[in-house]
Amino acid sequence: MSKHGKKYTDAVKLIEPGKEYAPKEAMELLLKVKHAKFDETVDVHMRLGVDPRHADQQVRGVVLLPSGTGKKVRILVFAEGEAARIAQEAGADIVGLDDIIAKIQQENWLEFDTAVAVQQVMGKVSKLGRILGSRGLMPNPKAGTLVQNASDLPRVIKELRMGRVEFKVDKTACLHVPIGKSSFTAEQLLANFAALADAVNRAKPASLKGQYIRRIAVTTTMGPGIRVDPMQAINLGSVAI
Numbered sequence: 001m002s003k004h005g006k007k008y009t010d011a012v013k014l015i016e017p018g019k020e021y022a023p024k025e026a027m028e029l030l031l032k033v034k035h036a037k038f039d040e041t042v043d044v045h046m047r048l049g050v051d052p053r054h055a056d057q058q059v060r061g062v063v064l065l066p067s068g069t070g071k072k073v074r075i076l077v078f079a080e081g082e083a084a085r086i087a088q089e090a091g092a093d094i095v096g097l098d099d100i101i102a103k104i105q106q107e108n109w110l111e112f113d114t115a116v117a118v119q120q121v122m123g124k125v126s127k128l129g130r131i132l133g134s135r136g137l138m139p140n141p142k143a144g145t146l147v148q149n150a151s152d153l154p155r156v157i158k159e160l161r162m163g164r165v166e167f168k169v170d171k172t173a174c175l176h177v178p179i180g181k182s183s184f185t186a187e188q189l190l191a192n193f194a195a196l197a198d199a200v201n202r203a204k205p206a207s208l209k210g211q212y213i214r215r216i217a218v219t220t221t222m223g224p225g226i227r228v229d230p231m232q233a234i235n236l237g238s239v240a241i
Contacts, residue, residue, distance in 0.1 A: 014032060015029065036220065039070070042220055047213075048213060052169050054207075065163035070184060078124075104128055116157070179218075180192050213230045
């Protein structure tokens with residue numbers, strides 16, 4: 001059975017067992033217990049009171065993190081003609097259609113973090129459903145990565161650069177969402193956490209009965225989890241700017 005290192009063990013000692021911290025206190029404590037030598041990702045894990053087996057209890061959406069993600073996002077846009085020109089001018093990293101589709105199919109090329117497409121080319125892009133779908137990279141309207149008009153591309157690309165993140169409940173009724181890096185300040189992490197809490201709360205299924213957000217924990221890549229009071233998180237999110 002694997003054992004944690006001394007730094008991890010020392011970090012755990014700073015966390016009160018079973019306590020649900022206020023969001024601000026949790027972010028401050030998170031930065032105190034970080035110990036890795038690299039810039040760790042900060043993740044939020046939420047246990048929801050939904051049953052993902054039912055279509056009317058799916059929880060999915062996007063959130064624009066005000067402090068960004070701290071990660072350079074490689075953006076691929078499936079487009080041709082005028083739409084391709086607009087995408088290039090808007091700062092997309094990779095723009096193409098037939099050539100990119102062939103490269104993905106033949107070489108299993110996936111050197112990008114998110115894919116955007118205009119509706120007109122989805123007939124061709126749909127051929128990549130099996131490859132991109134399993135990796136969460138398929139453009140779709142719910143994630144805001146499938147646009148009806150090329151004129152929407154600059155806005156979408158800008159939002160992705162700023163820190164637009166998709167969240168989707170998994171089969172265990174949990175959400176796992178990155179909200180920044182361990183190099184962020186507690187205030188930056190708190191602002192992102194508040195935006196996420198608000199977005200998740202707004203995505204609550206109308207058919208749900210009972211408690212919606214049951215548990216919340218925040219953690220760095222190598223650090224221990226810190227529990228957050230769900231009610232305080234919801235209240236914080238409701239006043240998020």
